[in-house]
Amino acid sequence: MTTVVCNHCEHTTARVADWVKNRIKPEQIEKYLDHGRCFIDTAAIEQALKANGKPDPRRVRDILQKSLAIETLTPEETVCLIHVEDPELLAEMRQAAQAVKVRVYDNRIVTFAPLYLGNLCVNNCAYCGFRSSNHSEQRRVLSLDEVRREIEVLAGQIGHKRLIVVYGEHPATDVHYIASTLRTIADVKVKTRCGWGQIRRCNVNAAPMSVEELAVLNEAGIGTFQVFQETYHRPTYERLHPAGTIKGNYLWRLYAMHRAMEAGIDDVGIGPLLGLYDWRFEVMALVYHAIELEKKFGIGPHTISFPRIEPAHNTPLAQHPEYAVDDDEFKKLVTVIRLAVPYTGMILTARENARLRREVLPLGCTQTDASSRIGIGAYADLADGDQQGDRQQFLLGDTRSLDTVVRELAEAGCITSFCTAGYRCGRTGQKIMGLLRSGKEGRFCKLNAVITFREWLDDFGSPETIAAGEKVIAEEIRQVREKMPEIFDQFMRYYDKTQAGDRDLYF
Ligand code: SAM
Ligand code: SF4
Secondary structure (H helix, E strand, O other), X not given: OOOOOOOOOOXXXXXXXXXXXXXXXXXXXXXXXXXXXXXXXXXHHHHHHHHOOOOOHHHHXXXXXXXXXXXXXXXXXXXXXXXXXXXHHHHHHHHHHHHHHHHHHOOEEEXXXXXXXXXXXXXXXXXXXXXXXXXXXXXXXXXXXXXXXXXXXXXXXXOOOEEEEEEOOXXXXXXXXXXXXXXXXXXXXXXXXXXXXXOOEEEEEOOOOOXXXXXXXXXXXXXXXXXXXXXXXXXXXXXXXXXXXXXXOHHHHHOHHHHHHHOOOOOEEEOEOEOOOOHHHHHHHHHHHHHHHHHHHOOOOOXXXXXXXXXXXXXXXXXXXXXXXOHHHHHHHHHHHHHHOOOXXXXXXXXXXXXHHHHHHHHOOOEEEOOOOOEOOOOOOOOOOOOOOOOEOOOOOOOOOHHHHHHHHHXXXXXXXXXXHHHHOOOOHHHHHHHHHHOOHHHHHHHHHHHHHHHHHHHHOOHHHHHXXXXXXXXXXXXXXXXXXXXXXXXXXXXXXXXXXOOOOOO
């Protein structure tokens, strides 16, 4: 066991070491193994990637039809798409990916903000600015009062309704801290221009936990529980995450989402950290992960993320990742993921620069962040425009405001949805998967997107963004009148009430 030193909080070194020792519950891994084996067969994936030659265009087109029918692809079908190099076929794949997204999610994009609450960490991941051996990182955990101040800015000034809240792995930010922060965040209500603002969905990116701890988070009102595997390639994983640290246990992390589902959290988010190993392997493994969750729990991942490693303060590996993914490969892998897991939400983050985000978003992404700040306590200090390199995990590629991103999306014909109704009405997990696959969720989402977009424009939009947004709203209202005449009058009543200052109305 490596020595864990904590000079940054009231936890003594001995207490931290004790906490680390008891984190992993082997019985909560073993019960999910299949005759002692996990669902990632490294040799089989590598063999499949080697074996597949130039794909037959007819087979590729058949696979695209399967995606368009919103069916999860098999690993064999996925590897076939991965091997496509022909520019014409690649263009067809991109078109199909866009069509899949529109079929399931129409022209809606969801926005959110990351919120970092603590950067104390007992692990030592080679690529991360928060790793315990990075002594030049300034460590901090926000108090609940400080959390409140962050939310006042996020919900009261910027206008976010959704967060992904991020925590290091440390007793100072254990499950009880996480649960208290979720409750604190949900309690903050802030007056806005025409009504009031509030965070309505709180997703969590934190270390893998036990079933019992995850049940505590479920009770506290977690949205999606997100854990990235970083790399599914076990030898690489073990090289980058030192043995003896909690994160060094590949299987504890691989089965994090099984435990979440068992604890009743049925919206889970998965992803690799791109740059650690060959992206083709990671995409194949992601598909195995999605299929495994579908098989065991009847529900695939609610979201898939595909972050690329970004430079981090005092972190050489992050400056020069061994398997850096270039922009063309990035676009291809986003296309393949969209086609392989057609129902899932796909998250493109502000790690990427604005130009690339414009190109990649239409390939099938459904969520993106804006006005993002990833320093600990960084929102409460909006006047300080700089990124705080030594207090944040890595550097962002796109720091544009939510207003600018919403306007750009509207100019491209997309509606920014601030809707969080699905989850508050129990449309999660298996229920939402069924609705998404059949296209039925779209009915609620379309109505709620318009109502919440109206709310956001009135509370936070700049005059230019309101002008661009109202053009999109006019078209949406026309479509609702035409396609859902039975609900149109009630919809317009909600819309008018919202314009008059009522808040949080939804179907
Ligand atoms: N400590 C928890 C864990 O590791 O699961 C959650 C928080 S951790 C800060 C969230 C994610 O940040 C990690 O899962 C990793 O994928 C990502 N990350 C770490 N270093 C990064 C870097 N240099 N660039 C981009 N993403 C990074
Ligand atoms: Fe800690 Fe997570 Fe960073 Fe690893 S990635 S050092 S576990 S914060």
